[in-house]
Amino acid sequence: MNSRVVILLALIWFPLTAYVMFRSALGALANYLLLPAIPSVIVLYVLALRSWRESWVAIVGVSLVSFWLLMAVAAPYLPLVDPNKPLVPFLAPGGVRHGILFLLGSDMRGRDVLSRTVWGCQRVLVWGITATSVAYAVGAGCGLIAGYLGGWWDEFVSFASNVLLSFPVMVLFILVLNLLGQSGFNIIIAVTCSSAPVIMRIVRGLALDAKSRDYIQAAQTRGEHPLWIMLVELLPNVRGPIIVDASLRLGYTTVAITTLTFLGLGLQPPDPDWGLMIKEAATAALLWKYSYMMIVPALSVSSLILGFNLIADGLREMSLRD
């Protein structure tokens, strides 16, 4: 990953996170915050197309993810009605009322489904990626410690992760969110508790393998600090499998977050998010006529997760080829 990609990602990521998490605190600035992110997404997409052209799987994946990323950063500037404003209930897709075209129809409270889907994408992406990143920071850190330092550290970290892994994922989520309260930040904690142990195991295994290499011994014999060895000598060499796993895990986390909101445990209404939309539409969708209310957000979740998984497949395919 070169510095250009890192800068582009930062240009997209920080404004988007700030926009979703702290919009009220930002005031008027919020209106301009996401503007530079729009070209960044496009440039990033072009770069990905160019460097991954050998793998059509990765191309399809990155196209899906980039589409949703573009929707997320462009949402404030698109000609969409307010996603939380009740207008006309139960309008079929394509219907026009009060001079407004409801391309994907409206839900039972009269809110525009298209607008809610686009805005909902923002929340799902931001919380999903943030939670996965935090889980990775914790999991990879623990994995390096357990794998490299070994001994008592390994015992302790492995035991703790085994305890966490012994809970069914949903039970763990419900437990954490009930104990700490329901909020986006607690979702991050819940996702970290369930994902970090798995990441820990992967990184620990990779670190155990890399630890016996001569270059690690060379670092030891010149008296390097263990922290230096873990972060500078080990971490860069375990990144390949980690990146593949990370894109898979982004998919899992997206599922988890939408499931949580579906269960009424996660992000709170009225702001739209796909899990919430599916939940709210659940009763109305019993009638085939109104099933679009559920099908639209459900397809959106699936396409995003498919995108992440295809990127993972493509990366694995490309890494095996070299």
Place this chain on the structure above:
Amino acid sequence: MSAQTNAAARATPILECRNLSIAYAGRTGDVPAVIDFNLALMPGEAHGLVGESGCGKSTIALAIMQYLGRAGRVVGGRILFRGRDLLAMKGEELRSIRGGAIAMVYQEPMASLNPSMTIGAQLIEVPMYHESMERRAAAARAQMMLDRVRMADGERIMRSYPHQISGGQQQRVVIAMALLSNPALLLLDEPTTALDVTVEAGIVDLIRNISTEFGTSMLYISHNLGLVRETCDRVTVMYSGEAVEVGSVASVFRGMRHPYTRGLFASMPVPSADKNSRPLVSIPGQPPPPRARPPGCFFGPRCASFVAGRCDARPVPLSSIDASQGHASRCLRVDEIAWDAAPAPGPGNITATVGDIVLKVQDLSKRFRHVTANDGLTFDARRGETVAIVGESGCGKSTFARILMGLIQANSGSIDLAGLELSKLPVTRRNANTIRSLQMIFQNPFDTLNPSHTVGSQIARVIRKLGVLRDESGVRERVLDLLDLVKLPRDFAERRPRQLSGGQKQRVGVARAFAGNPSVVVADEPLSALDMSVQAAVTELLIDIQRREGTTLLFISHDLSVVRYLSDRIVVMYLGQIMEQGRTHEVFTPPYHPYTEALLSAVPIADQRYAKRKVLLTGEIPSAANPPAGCPFSTRCPYRIVGTCDRRPPPVQEFSASHRIACHLPREELLAMQPVFEEVTQ
């Protein structure tokens, strides 16, 4: 002459390759791996295929077995087995030949055996499948075959699982399995590379007798010219996908007629010469990548006899030199080069001045629970001196290196480096000065550099960490100086390790070790993973730097010919104990310790001017967890005195101020030993 021609016409070759060309599919089109290869293997003949890594020798074996995989394919020529085209065979026909009429033995015996089946079950399968033999008869055949590959305890081996027997025994089982189907042709791909030298000697002895005992033809693939000399009748030297020289072993090895073959010989140490009497001459440069072979002669860019306009004009054909020996060479200037001229002398032969003692090891012992890895090591090393620590796997030489470097701590004894006691001082508690003065060169060039960082940044880190220099421009200058020192181009500083060849990586490893002007450098088998022509260059480099810097070199190795070449003194270890130590010439001439004698005899020698006495050891190296009582070598020693050697530890006998042997044999008997190597006057 005519009689020979008639004889050749009568016999049909078992295997014939005619103008064989093989290519691998790459992303940007086919990459030729083998070009225009010809071979005729007669019944009962053993043919050696020698070359460095990437020269296409294994590809030929895979093509014969039709195992090339999806990427590789034969793009031209034919492979005839008993006159029938192997490439045209399909399905059942091919299956009956594979593992039946043609059998193959690979480098890693453990990978050829099924870990979840007993040896017996795996052996019995072969005659049951290929000859539809009954189980009981097949078991009897298997048992008999184990006897014939000289495995004494066949019945027990049959009941064992592969992990329960040693590497040497595993390889014997694999060979037995290959011979069980009475193959007409046996392919051996580096069958002894993964084994210890004394174990290798036993397997080589077995292989040598296969053709006479079983009438099997053999294709023996190896990178080691010495092993080919000991096992084969004819040899093909490969370079970059082409056969550059073919002929009988005697005629090729005695009168090589290709600059590459001659270069290989000049880059190999001979058992009687040291660094001062016959310096190694390495082949400059490295083999061309298969995508970018030069026009004309592929060896041209590295050849001292290269003539522009002639050698690079068109592909060079194999031309016959001596038809009676089948000797041919792919060199245009065969008749012009003075082949018998002595190789150009190497750089100045200054004997290093050996100074005061810098490193003193006294009674050093290290135990891991029940395993005694080092037991009472006592020796010293002087300034500017090269001390070799020689032994096979499990002898404790790497444990000693780890203690010295402070990665583990000794249980008792002392290591004195310039007045500082190191045996129990971990590296984390040593000061920068001590760390700087004691550095290490590692074994595996593919592992020695961190693949994620540039070469320059890795050397710079050492300079900064050891506090040699602090300011950035100074560090940068020093990095470039070090690259100069190891004779690498300066722009390598910006490269990543994957862009370097094995030899170049090892040079960077050397540069890194010498970055802090160390007084002692430990080199742990630094050459064993390198190709022959590269080994010579790295060896010369080490000697050169050592002379210039006056560094003490502790050279850990199992290869006695290299050790003979570059060390001043030798310490021979076996199962954690020192068996013999002395000046190099003292160790290489009688009196020997019986183990040293066996080690010396196990060295494969390619040079036809030397003959050696065979000393074959029986049995395997005992486990360090359960060492024999008394002398550790007593279980395998041909001179064992029953009741003494297996009871009491051997006394140390002094033969000179520097030469000590730990052995129970009477002094007179040790003194009466015959030399292992003899120079043959031609």
